[in-house]
Amino acid sequence: MPRIHVVDPKTATGEARELLDGVQQQLGVVPNFIRALANSPAALSAFLGLYGPLGRAAIDQATRERIALVIAEENGCQYCVSAHTAIGRGAGLSNDEMLRNRQGGSSDARAAAAVAFAKALNEHRGELTTGEFEAVRAAGFSDGEIVEIITVVALNVFTNILGKSTLINIDFPKVALLAGAERAAA
Numbered sequence: 001m002p003r004i005h006v007v008d009p010k011t012a013t014g015e016a017r018e019l020l021d022g023v024q025q026q027l028g029v030v031p032n033f034i035r036a037l038a039n040s041p042a043a044l045s046a047f048l049g050l051y052g053p054l055g056r057a058a059i060d061q062a063t064r065e066r067i068a069l070v071i072a073e074e075n076g077c078q079y080c081v082s083a084h085t086a087i088g089r090g091a092g093l094s095n096d097e098m099l100r101n102r103q104g105g106s107s108d109a110r111a112a113a114a115v116a117f118a119k120a121l122n123e124h125r126g127e128l129t130t131g132e133f134e135a136v137r138a139a140g141f142s143d144g145e146i147v148e149i150i151t152v153v154a155l156n157v158f159t160n161i162l163g164k165s166t167l168i169n170i171d172f173p174k175v176a177l178l179a180g181a182e183r184a185a186a
Contacts, residue, residue, distance in 0.1 A: 004166040006035035015041035019048065032171045033079065033163060050155055057148045059141075062091045063111050064152050066101040067118040071156040073102040073178060074122050079163035080156065082172040102178060113139030114149055121153045 009020040009030050016038045023030050037044040054064065065088040072080035081102065088098050097107055104119045106112040117136040120128055136146060162168070 002036075002167050002169055004036050004168075005039060006032050006168070007038035009035070009038075012038060016044070019044050023048070031083065032168045033083065033159065036162065036166055036168050047155075047158070050151070054148070054152065054155070057152075058145050059114065059148050059152070062088070062093055063114050065091045065093060066097075066106055066111055066115050067149060067152045068156045069098055069101040070104055070115050070119050071122050071153055072160055074104075074119060075157065075160040075164070076177055077160035077163045078175070078177050079168050079170050079172075080160050081177060082170050082175045085175045086172045110139045110141075114141065117141075117146075118149055118153050121150060122157065126150075 007016055007020065009017070009024060012020050019041060020030050020034070020038055023034050034044065037047055055061075057064065065084055068084040069081065069088060072084055085098055088101075093101070100106050101111075101115055104115060106115050113136050117128075117132060120132050133146070136149070141149070
């Protein structure tokens with residue numbers, strides 16, 4: 001059972017209504033995650049203010065989704081694994097690729113470096129080795145792209161914490177966590 005009320009876009013008022021209407025126009029739906037954030041228009045605005053501009057990032061949507069999947073899996077957030085599996089399909093990722101991503105890899109060498117770097121950032125709370133930075137640079141990522149990877153990780157850690165702590169009802173096709181993540185989440 002959810003621990004926090006989700007705001008109904010039809011009955012929302014003021015800034016929350018405006019923000020939810022914007023999400024509806026952009027996505028065609030308003031996911032429960034966004035509805036939970038709408039309890040605080042400031043929090044929802046902050047999320048959208050970071051999420052929106054990432055659409056113009058140098059790293060492509062498929063890579064951003066790969067990162068979201070590994071972070072959600074590592075943090076044991078079933079809501080986010082489910083959401084990013086659906087979004088990942090829309091970004092052209094296959095089920096096999098998304099499973100690799102959730103396990104910390106990729107069939108694409110450059111994407112594998114981004115996923116490994118993201119996983120290390122999450123696991124070590126940002127305390128990375130020079131070797132981990134050299135590996136992502138060797139895969140062809142610029143300093144700007146590395147900053148974007150860090151930003152995507154941070155944004156997804158936030159969404160994982162919100163999703164897990166509030167027990168938001170999953171409004172995407174449910175995807176089970178892998179066995180190791182289920183143990184970590186317990």
